[in-house]
Amino acid sequence: MTGVIQKILPREDKYFDVFTAHADVLVGATDALSRLLAGNAIEKSLEQIRTLETSGDDITRDVLTAVRRSFITPFDRSAITSLISAMDDAVDEIWHTAKTVRIYKVTEFEPQMGASAELARKAARLVREAIPLMRNVGRNAARLHEITEMIVHLEGRADALHDDGLSAIYERHAAAQPIAFFVGRELYRYIERVLDRLQDVADEIQGIVIDHA
DSSP states (O other): OHHHHHHHTTOGGGHHHHHHHHHHHHHHHHHHHHHHHTTSSHHHHHHHHHHHHHHHHHHHHHHHHHHHHOSOOSSOHHHHHHHHHHHHHHHHHHHHHHHHHHHHTOOOOOHHHHHHHHHHHHHHHHHHHHHHHGGGHHHHHHHHHHHHHHHHHHHHHHHHHHHHHHHHHHHHHTTTOHHHHHHHHHHHHHHHHHHHHHHHHHHHHHHHHHHHO
16 A cells, blocks of 8 residues: 555546545445344354454554645645544444454344444435535535534444443343353443534534645
């Protein structure tokens, strides 16, 4: 990946190719998370998330290096680094979720967990839609605003699922199976952070729209 980025940068337009590559990683990771929390192909899903998290880290590291060396960038350097870091943080939280599943050998998941993962899948696809539109922020400002509002709405729905799910596992497990409750609470904590980080991505995109539209 480093060699590829060295070839395409500092050409301004090619930053979007790199953002798109990371958006593809984000989509793949949320797909794997959805399969994982549905209890489907758990080991395969865990391995896919691990591989994607590594790819995301590689892309992010190379972008941060390239920004320091580039004279021409499509947006302020701080906006570029904040956006790619927010995208990578979302993938990192997916990996933290997967590691929790692996460490505690979880094989059954609450329905609210799967529903939250589906919201993350939708949000990731909205991010992937937004990236190419940012090549012309002025022309696409209205749609970019719609996309960021949709992601914020998805995060709000995930908050409600988090609260309902946490209440459910407390009622079911807190007294008789406290370990099951603690593990479930840990999973919910990371799943909630996935959506939080996706909202951070939306906020970074919206900030770029405000500055450049």
